[in-house]
Amino acid sequence: AQQTGADEVVTPERPTSPIALTLLDGAGNLTGNKVIYDNFAKAHPELVSGISYQTAPAPDVAGKVRAQQVADKVDISVVLGGPDVLGAGQTENLIMQLLPQYSSSLPDLSQVQDAASKELQDLSGGYGVLNRYNPNGPLLAFHPGTMSAPPTTPDELLAWAREHPGQFTYAQPANSGPGRTFMMSLPYMLGDSDPSDPVNGWSKTWAYLRELGKYVTSYPASSTIMNQQFGSGQLQLIPTIVSMDINSRRDGTWAGTDQVAMFADQHWIGDGHFMMIPKGVSPQTLYVALELIKFTLQPDQQALTYATGSLITANKNVKPSDAPADGQALLQQFGRPDFYPQALASGQNHPPLPPPTMVKAFDLWQREVGSHVGS
Amino acid sequence: MSVAEQTTGAGTQGSTFGSLQMRQVSRWYGKTAALTDLDLELAHGEFVALLGPSGCGKSTALACLAGLQPLTTGSIWRDGKRIDSLPADKRGFGMVFQSYALFPHLTVARNVEFGLSMRKVPRAERRRRAQAALDLVQLADHAGKLPSQLSGGQQQRVAIARALAIDPEIVLMDEPLSNLDAALRIEMRTEIKRLYQERELSVLYVTHDQEEALSLATRLVVLRGGRLEQSGTPEQVYTQPASAYVAGFMGYRNMISARVEQVESDPRRVCVVAGDLWLQGTADPAAGLRAGSEVMVAIRPEDIVPGRAGVNDVPALAEVVEYHGRELAVRARTERGVVLHFRTEKPVAAGARVTLGAPEERVLVFPAEGRAEVPDDAHG
C-alpha cells in the first residue's frame, strides 16, 4: 500500500473559486508565523476561503501525511517543520520537490537568503522552502547571582560539572533544540575528525559526553522541563538557544536577570523551519500553497516575526528596524541588544546534521550516553 | 417496530388453548439427567399438581415447558403445534419461580406491571390490573418498596401477583405458597382456586404440601428421578398409590419391609409378615405377588387405630408422643421392634401399652424395590 515514487510534476492551477487551506505544524512555526498566514488569507480572499491549523509533535507528522496519501485523499495543504520533519517527508517520499520544479512560482531565493540560511536551504534538497532561520546556539544560561563567570570551553564545563554534580544538564537531544544544538557543536569545539559523521567521526564527542554524563542526574525529556528546572533554581547551568533565552524570560519561566554566555570558540548551529507541500494535493491547492510561500517570504511579512522573539528573519533584506513597534519593544526588553548583535556576528556558522544522520546521532546518544544516566 | 408486534402477539393470540404436552422430554445437566423421557400433559381447564421429592426434576420440567431450558431430547406441543423452539417470551405463560426471581431494581408495583408493559397494555389499565393483583395478595401497602425491603413471604406474594397480573391462560407455579403462614396460605389457596375457576386458567402447580395438592388439583402427577411415576385424580393417587414410592410420598408414613405369607383367592388380598406383625393387606393383582415375595407395606398414621379389636391387631409400646393440636402423633414399637406411627385424639402417654390395628383395605402392599423407606433424591 505504499505510495509509488513516480515523480510526475503537477502543474499548479489557479483556482476559480477560493479554497480552504490546512496547515500542519510540526515545529512550533505558528508561534511566530501564524500572523503572516492570517494576513495571506486577508490579502487574497480570491484564493483562500479560510485557513485551519493543526499542530503535532514533529515525529507524528509523517505518519499523518502518509495515512492520507495511502488513501489518496490528502487534505493537508502545507506542512511546516524543521529539518527532522523534512527529512522524514523526503525519505518516505511524502512531500513534493519544490525546487527547481516550481522555482518560477517562487521568489529567487538567492535574493532572499544569506549564506547561513542558504546552507540550510541547500540541505533540504529542494523539498522545502526555509521560512524561518536562527543561528541557534549553543549558549550557556546561568544565574548571575550564584555564578559570576560561566565556563567558556568544554573542558571548563566538564570541570565545573564535576565540582557541582547534578547542577548541569541538557535535555535529550531528540526532543530538544538546545540539547541537539549543544551536541552538534561539540565535534567542532573538540576537534573531532568528521563533525558530519556521528557514527565514525565523533569519538571525542562521545567520550566527552559520557564523561560529562557521570555528573548528570537526569536528562530532561524536553526543553520545557529543562527550562522550568533552571527557572526554579534546581539547575545552575544549562545549554540554551537564542529564541528560548528570549521567550523564557518573556514568559517568566526564567528570571529576567538570568544571563547567557557564548563559548570562547563559538560554533553556531543553525536551525530553520521549512514550508513543504505534501504529494497528492490538487493543482489548485498547489497553486495557492506556492503563493503562500511567496507571500511568507515578503520583507514586510518577515518583519512581523520580530514580535515573536526572532532576532533574524528568513529574508536577509529585513532589518530589526523594520519591525513594528511591539516587535521593537520586545527586542529592546528581551533581545539583549548589547549582546546578541555582536554575538551573532562572531563565531562560525554550521548547518545542522541532515535528518537521517541526525536520527543516527540521537540513537547513538541514547545508547552511549542516555542509557547510562543514573546508573 | 417489530418488537411491538412480537410481544403483543404473545399474550393475546392463541386464545383457544386446548392442551399442552411434553413428549418424551429429557433434560441433561452435563452427565446427570434431571428429566428422563417425561410425558406430561396439561389440558384446558386442568389444575395439575406436580409432586415429588426434592431434586426430582419438578422445577426443571417447568423450566422446559416455559422455554427457559433447551430440551436434550423430546418435544413440547401446544394444540398440535410443536412449540419447543418458541422462545420463552412468545409462550405467554404466567410463572411463579421457586426462587421468586423478582426484579431487584423495580418496585413491587413495577414488578407486577412488568408483564403488562411487555404486552403494551396502556398505562392506566396496567396500573389498575397491578393494583388488583397486589390487592389479591394483600400487598397494596407495599407497592412502592423494592423487593429487598420485603420479608420472605411478601416477596413470594409479589411473585404470585406478577404471574397472575398478566392474565395468562397457562400458569406455572413452583411452590408458590411455601413461605406463607398457615392462615394466609389457606387464603391464598382459596384465591388461586377462585381465579382458576373464574378465569378458566390451566395451571401446573409444583407443591410439596399434600393438602394443597389435594384441595387444589384436578389431577396429581408424581415424578420420580425425572420420570413420571403416577398420574391420576387426587383420590386415585391418594388412595391407590401406584408404588411404595408414591405411597411414601403421599403420607403413608409407616413403610414396613415384609414378606408375603400367603395370597388369598382374591388376588387383591395378601397376608404379609414383618417381625411380629401379621398383616392382612391389599395389593394390586398386576404386581403378581406370591408367597415369599419381598414386599413393602404402607400404612398411613391416620389409618392405624389404637385399641381396635379387629384384624391386624398388634400390641405395642408408645415411645414418643407429640402434641399436634387436636391429635397426638405417637411413635410406637412392637415387641419385635417394628416402629409404627399413628395419630389419635385420645390421650396416650409415652410408655403406655397400646393395641394397634388397621383396616385391611388401608394396608397397602407393594413389591419391594431396591429403594429405602423414604423417597430420596433422584440421584441419591
Added chain:
Amino acid sequence: MSVAEQTTGAGTQGSTFGSLQMRQVSRWYGKTAALTDLDLELAHGEFVALLGPSGCGKSTALACLAGLQPLTTGSIWRDGKRIDSLPADKRGFGMVFQSYALFPHLTVARNVEFGLSMRKVPRAERRRRAQAALDLVQLADHAGKLPSQLSGGQQQRVAIARALAIDPEIVLMDEPLSNLDAALRIEMRTEIKRLYQERELSVLYVTHDQEEALSLATRLVVLRGGRLEQSGTPEQVYTQPASAYVAGFMGYRNMISARVEQVESDPRRVCVVAGDLWLQGTADPAAGLRAGSEVMVAIRPEDIVPGRAGVNDVPALAEVVEYHGRELAVRARTERGVVLHFRTEKPVAAGARVTLGAPEERVLVFPAEGRAEVPDDAHG
C-alpha cells in the same frame, strides 16, 4: 493472627448458656417499625417456635438476635451480659436463613465446612463433621456441586447442614423446611428434634407450619406487627389463644363477627348471636364481655361436627366440597349467609343440607377488634 483468636473464642467459649433475652427491642426501617418493644426470651434447652403472619417481623427478630441488624432501641442479654454490641461473628449462633444465603462460590461441602474452618477445626475433623451434617440432610451425593446446581429444596437442606455443622448451642432457624416435600419434611423435623434433644440445643425456630410448631416446640411465641402477642406452651396457645388474632393464626378458620346476647353466671360462658347463628361459647372472663359487646367467634373447622344434635346446632347448605385425602373440607352457608368451614370424614356432596354443631368449649369468643378475620401484615 487476631482472626484466629477471635473466631476460636466465639464457638467454644461460654459453654454454660443459660438464657438469651431481647428486652424492649425496636427496629425501624426508615419510618416503618419492623419490631416494637419486643421482649423475647430463649432459655437453655428451650425450643421456641416463632409464629406470625408474613411481614410481622420474625426474620427481623432473628437478625437482631444474631447481630445482623442494629437495634433501634432496646438491648439483648445473654446470661446477664449485654451483648447487643457484640458483632455477629462473636455470638456463635447457628443460623438458617430464610433466603438460604449459601456461598455461591463454594461447593456444598465447603459451604458446610465454612463455620468449622472459621473455628480452626483441623481439616480431617472438619471433613468428618461436614460429612455427618450432609448425611443428616441426605445430600452426601451432592457434596461437590455448587449451590446454583441444586434444586430449591436441596439448597435449603445445605443451609440447615451448614448451621448445624458448627455444633452451636443456640440455633436460629428461619422457615428451614418450607421448601421440602412432606415426607422429607417430617423426616427432617424428626432429625432436628433428635439433635435438639441429644445435643441439648436451644432453638428459636420461625415457621408457618402449625404442625411443625406444635410437634417441635416447647414454647410458642406469636408476633403481631412486631410486638409479642402471646407466648405459651403449644397446648396453651393452641387451645386458649389469647386473642382472635392468635386464633386466626392457629387454625381457627371460622372467624365470625357476632354480638353477645347474654353472659351466664359462669362468666366464662357466653351466648352470642350472628345472623341466624346462636352460639354458646367460652370467653376469657378477664375480657369483661357484656351483653351487647361486639365479639369475634373463632371455631376450628375440625371442631364443627356435622349432624350433631347437641348445642349450637344450625342447618346449613354445603357449598364447596374439597377432597383432602382422609377428610373432606367443606364450606357451608347458613340460611342467613354465615359461612362455616368444617371437615368431615363422611361423604358430603356439594349442595347437600347439613346440620352443624360445635362443642361449647371449642367455640371461643373474643372481644372484637378493628382487625379483619385474617391476620394481615404488620403494616397492612
Added chain:
Amino acid sequence: MTTADIAAGPPPRTRRERPTLTAVITWVAAGCFVAVILGVLASVVVQSFATTWRGGWWPAGLTATWYGRAWSSTGMSQALANTAQAGVAVVVIALLAGVPAGYLLARRAFPGRSVVMLLMLLPIILPPMTYAVQLAALMYRVGLGGSMTAVVLVNLVPTLPLVVLIMVPFVEQISPEVENAARVFGANNLRLFSRVLVPLLLPGMLAAGILVLVRTLGAFELTFFVSAADTQTLVVALFGAISDPGGVPGPLTAAMAVTYMLVAVLGLAVSLRFVTPSQAIRQRHR
C-alpha cells in the same frame, strides 16, 4: 457494673463499629492519594494563573491572561466541541455494541467464544501506535478521513473491547433466574436488555462508560492520525501544544489543561449525579 446500670443508660442508637486496623490503613492510604491528586490539581490551577512561578509555595504574581492566550491561539472552542461530540458518540456506540457482546461472552459457552475473546483482548493490549497509521489510512481510503465519523470509529477500536471486558464480570453477577423471569413475562431480547439487564448492569455500564470517555478524551495517537484541523479533539490540540519544540510557557499549557479539566470534571460530576457506580442493586438493610 450491674445490669441495672447499663439498662438505665441511653439506648444505643445504632451499633457503632470500632475502626479496625485495615480501615485505618485504608483511609490513611486513601487520604494520601487524595492529597496528591488535589495537590496536582491545585498546582496546575495555580500555575495557570501565575505570572511566574519558579518553585516555592506560591507564584510571584497572578494573572488571567494565559486563558485568553490559550483560548485564542489554539482553537480551543472548536476542539472542545469536537471532544464533547466524539466522547459522547464513542461512549454510546461502545456501550451499545459492547454490552450485548459482554453479556454473551459472560453467559454463553458457544463455539468460537475464545476466538471472540481474543479478538476483544488484542486491541486493548496492542499499543495504538502500531496500528494507528494503517487504521487512519483505511479511514482515508474509504473516504472518511478527517471526518468526525472517522474520529469516532477509530476510537472504538480500543474502547469497545474495554467495555466488553468490563461487562463480563458484571453480567456474571446477575442471577440468571431474574433474566428467566423477564423472558417468561414476555420480554424479547431488546426489552430484556432495556428493562432488566441495563438497569441491573448500570453500575458496570457507568464504570465502562467513564473509562471509555476517559480513554477517548485522552487518546492522542488514533485521533491525531485521522482528524483534520476542524475535527481534532482537545487532547490532540493540547498534546500538540505541549510537545511544541519551541517550548510553550508552562502557565499556557496549564491554562489549557485547566480548561480541559473543567470540562472533564463537569462531565464526571454530572454522570455521578445520576448514578453512583457502587449503587448496590440489592442494598440490604443498614
Added chain:
Amino acid sequence: MTLTAEPGTPATTAPPRPPQPLRHRLAERGVDWTLLLILPAVLIIGALFVYPFLYGLSISFQPLEGGDPLANYTDFFGDPYLRDSIWKTLRLAVPVAVLSVAAAAPLAFRMRRDFPGRRIVTLVVLLPLTFGSVLIAQGMTQVFSPTGWTNLLLTSLGVPQQQFIYNYTGTFIATTLVSIPFAFVMLMGFFGGIDRSIEDAAATLGASRAARFWRIIMPLAVPGLITAFTLCLVEAFAVFPSAILVGQPDNATHVLTLPIYQAASQRSDYPAAAAIAVVMTVLELVILGVLMLLRNRLYRGPATGGKG
C-alpha cells in the same frame, strides 16, 4: 426456524422419537439467535482492527533493508539495550497493577456502605482518570519538584529533600495515580453486586470481618479483581507519556513503548516498530492468558445466595 433435522438418536431406541430440532441441539451448546448480538462488536473490531493488525504483523517480517524476515526480531533480542526494555516494562507494570488493585479494592469495598461524603470521595478518586497521564505528569512536575510543595512540606517536617521525579519513582507515581482510579471504578461496581445476606451468613458462622472479606467477598470479587488487574496491567504496559515526562526514558523507564515510538516516528522504520509491538503483544498475551485461565477456573456466577 424449526428445522426438523435428521434424528440423531441411535437405532437401538425402540420408539421412533420426534426429531430433535437443530435449535435445541444448538441451544444446549449456547447457540441461538441471541448470539447475533455479538455481531456489532465483532464486526467493528474485525473491520477496524484486524486489517491494521495483520498488516503490522506482516510488515514486521519485512525488514526495511530486506533480507532475513526475522531480522527485526533478532535485532531486538540481540541488542541488550532493547531487550532490557522488556524487563523494565515488567518492573514498572506489574508493581503498578498490583498496587493499584490492592489499594483500590479496600477503598472500593468500603464504598458499598453509604457514608457522608461518599460522592465527593468518589469524585476525587476518579479525577485523575479524567485528566489522563499527560496532565497528571504536568502537575507532578510542580508538586514533586525539589522545590515543589511535597519537598517543601517534607523539609519543613525535617525530612531531607527527595528526588521524586525524572526517575523510576516519577513514572511509577504517575502511572499509579491513573491506574488506581481505573481499578477503583471497576471494583466499586463489582463489590456492590455481592448479596449482603451472604456476608451475614458468614458472620453468623463465626467469620470475622477480615475472614468475611477474604473468604467470601474476595472469592466472589476475584473475577472482577482479575479483570481489573488485567486492564491495569495493560494500561501500565502501554505507559508512554509519563515515562517520558516524569521518568528517565533513557534508562530506568526505557519501557517497550519507547523503542516502538522511536522506530516508528523518528526513524520511520515501521517494520521494526511492528516487530517490537508483536513482541510486546506476545508478552502480554502470555501474561493475560495465564490470568484468564485462572479466572476461568475460579467461581464465576451470580453473587446471590438462594432466594429473593
